[in-house]
Amino acid sequence: MDTILEMRGITKEFPGVKALNNVNMAVRRGEIRALVGENGAGKSTLMKVLSGVYPHGSYEGEILYNGKPMAFRGIHDSEAQGIVIIHQELALVPQMSIAENIFLGNEIATNGIIDRRETNRRTAELLAQVGLRENPATKVGELGMGKQQLVEIAKALSKKVELLILDEPTSSLNENDSAALLQLLHGFRDQGITAILISHKLNEISQVADSITVLRDGATVAHHDQMVSEEQIIRDMVGRSMDDRYPPRDPRIGGVVMSVRDWTVEDPGNAQRLLVKGAGFDLRQGEVLGIAGLMGAGRTELAMSLFGRSVGKFRAGEVTIHGKAADLSTVPRAIQAGLAYVTEDRKSLGLVLIDTIRRNIPLANLAGVATKGVVDRHREGEIGRDFRKRMNIRSSSIEQATVNLSGGNQQKVVLSKWLFTEPEILILDEPTRGIDVGAKYEIYTMIRDLAESGKSVIVISSEMPELLGITDRILVMNEGRIVGELPTAEASQEKIMAMIIRSGSNASDPTVTVAEIEAEAAHV
Template identity: 65%
Template sequence: MTALLEMRSITKEFPGVKALDTVNLTVKQGEIHALVGENGAGKSTLMKVLSGVYPVGSYEGEIHYDGGLAEFRTISDSEARGIIIIHQELALVPLLSIAENLFLGNERSKGGVIDWRETNRRTEELLRKVGLREPPTTMVDKIGVGKQQLVEIAKALSKEVRLLILDEPTAALSESDSQALLDLMLELKAQGVTQIIISHKLNEVRRVADTVTVIRDGTTVSTMDAREGGITEDRIVRDMVGRDMAHRYPERTRRAGDVLMQVKGWNVWHPEHSDRQVIRNADLTVRAGEVVGIAGLMGSGRTELAMSIFGRSYGRNISGSVEIGGTPVDTSTVPRAIQTGLAYVTEDRKSLGLILEENIQRNITLTNLPQVSSAGVLNEAEETKVAEKYRRAMNIRTPSVFQTVMNLSGGNQQKVALSKWLFAEPQVLILDEPTRGIDVGAKFEIYGIINELSAQGRGVIMISSEMPELLGMCDRIYVMNEGELVGELTAEEASQERIMSLIVTD
């Protein structure tokens, strides 16, 4: 196959940071090319150079595309050549229809007036190509994230895409939606669409990729032909992190103590649909020094259970009791839940877990401002001292605690979110998808932090859609299905088969 894209010796610098250092990338016509690396390795920066977000002149090196030198000054320049990027945060307008989103800025019109018949006809054609049967007039906020991802791909097809770039396309999808998207990628490949996928899910990379390029610390480490069959996940991980990882999950001694938290008879109703019960008679316990997992399919009620316990952040008509150390406690509001020793690290760190426009220091101290205040006035020197302590302890990769959080990689953002809640000094920490969207190296560091918390005698509740993660980290696992806890397994009893069996036989 001939090369459709060659990026030669790409170097990109920001003040004080060299994000890319002579990176080379060759993508062949008609292949699926995986780009992998740790958070902050430079993958997204490289794709922003390619797509014109960082225009020619702002970087060193050359881009050769379709046989000639390409100099993209804007995103429109790259799109005009058929290069379309779909970001992890989808760029759809929720309150517009599917058809309106597909042709926004690219309207089908006659005499300056939108031709809705043609727009809807063309939309139906594009939706069929990606396997959707929704009417073109369906509002985007009425369909799930998996279908929204497919709408984004349909939008790319409407622009006659030749090179499709997908940045963490399955990060927020269920297992079934993820498999459907990977199947679609293979179909598009059969139709001649060249694709670049950025992903931390190495099993998905191995399933669809023809070629894998690893970037570490802003440089190209290796490019491997996946079709030869010799690429293993361990090989990719070694190139990503620069060392062998004999164990994906750090070892620890399991020492569960007395019951630390107990939830009894927990019932929750939907906040908007008063006739729909979301959580039914949930009972769970967490012991001191124990990591307790909650497994279940997307929509099973795991997040709703966690949020309702933590300050009743979700739901209405909530009933049941929570005990900490054998004493009933009031968790009816978030401040009261924090006072009782609970903390909740949300699955959506960007929207709900962090203030992205603020710096690291301010984010970390938010949950415990009295500790860095005197007579109601913030002590900024103390704030800085606290933030520096967590920067070192959590290995947050940043030149300064005054760095804006939105400029950090996903893994470092997650460490800031964890630091924020650890500063609240909780007895029980609820972690909702704690490693979503971060690389294997950052995952290992977060697993180590979880183990340290358990060694200190704290209780950890871990919600995860990755069953190997639950099996590798947890002392006990509750299985949830349709709002009910349908089973409980010890670490010795648990397996992916046992967990799925409990879900499907409920």
């Protein structure tokens, strides 16, 4: 197999930070090469150098593509050579159709007039290649995340891609969509398309990749021309063995802190559609309570509606905290009642990306850094430095903009923001999405420490091993209902899936007991 790409001695510096230090990587034609490393290791930076996002002259080193030296001045130069990158944040316009998105900037036109018939015909061909059965005229905003990811890949294919770079392509996808996307990559490889895959999901890398390059702290630390064990990858990434993926816990669970009863929330655009249907549960002091379910099960809707009715239209239900009725009708009142909510979308909803660490951390509790309504910059700095140290936020200083932090460090800033409100109940929605294995362990340790200090924690996660590894009890949701409950010690992925399947086929009585699903679990 000949070499399609060589990157030699790539060094890239930002003010005060050497993001890449003499990085080398070679990719063979027709292979899927995984590029892994902890958050901040330099993976995305390296791919931005390759694709021309960081133009020639802004870095040291050389790029050889098909044996020829390349000096890409921008992304159009790399695309002209058949190198196409799909970023973690999809570059689609929701209000435009699939066809318009695929050929945006590359329109099929005659004498300056777009040929819509030919555009739709070509779009249909491309959608067939990625296995997407949608009308080319469908608005992208009407598609789920899995289908939007396929539209991005179809867009790459329209540019006659030879080397496809995918940056965390499955981070926002459910298990079925992820599996379909990985299968699609196998098909592209069979067609001769080379791929570089950045992912934190080591099980997916093991399924699909032919070889692997590992970065640590901006430098190349390992090349493997065939797949190795997950344990070896982790040792390469973090520089040490991680025999235990989850920190040990000795739960000390107390009395009920919060009770939710008959919580019902409707879709504000359709009163006949309920986002949450009669949900009820108890949360105890020092407990880590997991919420499992497939995408669209209503987990986020339940959490956000409890946190100040931030989603949907409240219809019915009550919440008591320490036995007294709690007013959660607005976000400030929910915070005052002792709740905090760490959103699954930290970049859009959790942070002000253009602002600094120092200014992001106090956002949910400005009174904590203000005197007579005026922010005390000295106090603000003290709080920022304290949380930077306590949470091990890796940055040049508290004056660094959060947009320039790795995903794991951004998540630590979001957690710091809510911990500064001194909550009693902390709701974490997909707390480790898009975060590497080392940073995940740090987040898990923080969750354990919060519970041991007497806080009550709710964790929503699409990764079932994560829920099984860090929680004390798991609620299972499906179609807006809580359909089952399991002590984590008795839970398994098979039992959880059996609960979901059983509840879907028994809508008149959706609650499923452990005894009822034992036989079902054996067949999942």
